[in-house]
Amino acid sequence: MHQPAPFQHALDDAARQDERTRIARELHDDLGGNLIAIKMALARLSARLPADQSGLAGQAQYIDDLVERTIESVERISLGLRAAPLDLGLVAALAWLAREFTRQTGVAVTTHCPDTPAPAPAHADALFHIAQEALTNVAKHARATQVTLTLEREGGELTLSICDNGCGIDPAARTRPHAFGLRGMHERASALGGVLSLSAAPGGGTMLTVKIRLAPPVAPAQNKKQNE
Ligand SMILES: Nc1ncnc2c1ncn2[C@@H]1O[C@H](COP(=O)(O)OP(=O)(O)OP(=O)(O)O)[C@@H](O)[C@H]1O
Ligand SMILES: [Mg+2]
Structure with a gap:
């Protein structure tokens, strides 16, 4: 079937x-x-x-x-x-976030999440909130017409990237003292041993990437014990 x-x-x-x-x-x-x-x-x-x-x-x-x-x-x-979007799992929550973003801003989002393993709840939570703030920033600052959101596994790491085709980020803007969004995203990523980076997207715009190491899979014996 x-x-x-x-x-x-x-x-x-x-x-x-x-x-x-x-x-x-x-x-x-x-x-x-x-x-x-x-x-x-x-x-x-x-x-x-x-x-x-x-x-x-x-x-x-x-x-x-x-x-x-x-x-x-x-x-x-x-x-x-209005269930908490993360109740549906990270991939579904990101798909929902992308649709809500398009509904509110009219900016198209292409979502690419190949078969990614479900991360630990704390990781899913951090990635979801980072994606949320990144999309808010695109809406506020980028003047973009297209966004690509990708979640993929690379070895033992999960990589989330959000790429827009907007005006690009001014290097000085990244360190504005009253801008808490970028700082919060960096803190969320590093609290879980992850790394967040910003770069120029190919053809202009901004590319935000977060890499978080996936927790090792739970051993079957331990898993069985947890389910008892
Ligand atoms: N996708 C983007 N395209 C262009 N500029 C951006 C983008 N994301 C962030 N910026 C720039 O980086 C600055 C810092 O972003 P940050 O999220 O920290 O602050 P903010 O959005 O201005 O305020 P807030 O504290 O409400 O998040 C922004 O003011 C903006 O100039
Ligand atoms: Mg912001």
Whole structure:
């Protein structure tokens, strides 16, 4: 039987998460917006009730409480739908990040993540947050029209690279005292024994690369013990 490539699975997961995020957004924006409008209309109506209609005022208060509880439910349900992207694994989370970036900025991202092993959670977390800040920087500073995001294994190392075709990074800008993004990315990488580097991308633009050594695979005996 034909098995889709692992990246296809990751894309399917990312598409499902996209759908959940879209529903969460619509719940919050459409339903939430209408509920607020109902609450305001009810307040206007209540203000016009004659003073001797205390029964009607009580009913209006009851409806207002109900609307308030429904607003809270919408918030809770839409938050629940927005699963943490990393719950889906690093490759799916990166695919989701790339789509969100394109949705928000209109800049196309080509994602290339061949069958990479799942890194330890701390490594996945660091790589995801580095990719997030790198894409934010592309949106803020690069004036790019195309981004390539690659995650690949090279021997015992996992390499994440994000390459844009924008204006390139000014060497002086890398050490700006109030720029915390690059510093944070370097710190995240080095906390795990990894290395982050910036270089000029071929044809202009910026290439950011992070290399992190993969943790050695868990020995089968130890693995069995952990599962017991
Ligand atoms: N992809 C990029 N293309 C062009 N310039 C970039 C790119 N990424 C970073 N830069 C430059 O490097 C500087 C430092 O980036 P850094 O992320 O540290 O700070 P910042 O984005 O300005 O602020 P923040 O602290 O909010 O991240 C930026 O101000 C910008 O000039
Ligand atoms: Mg930044």
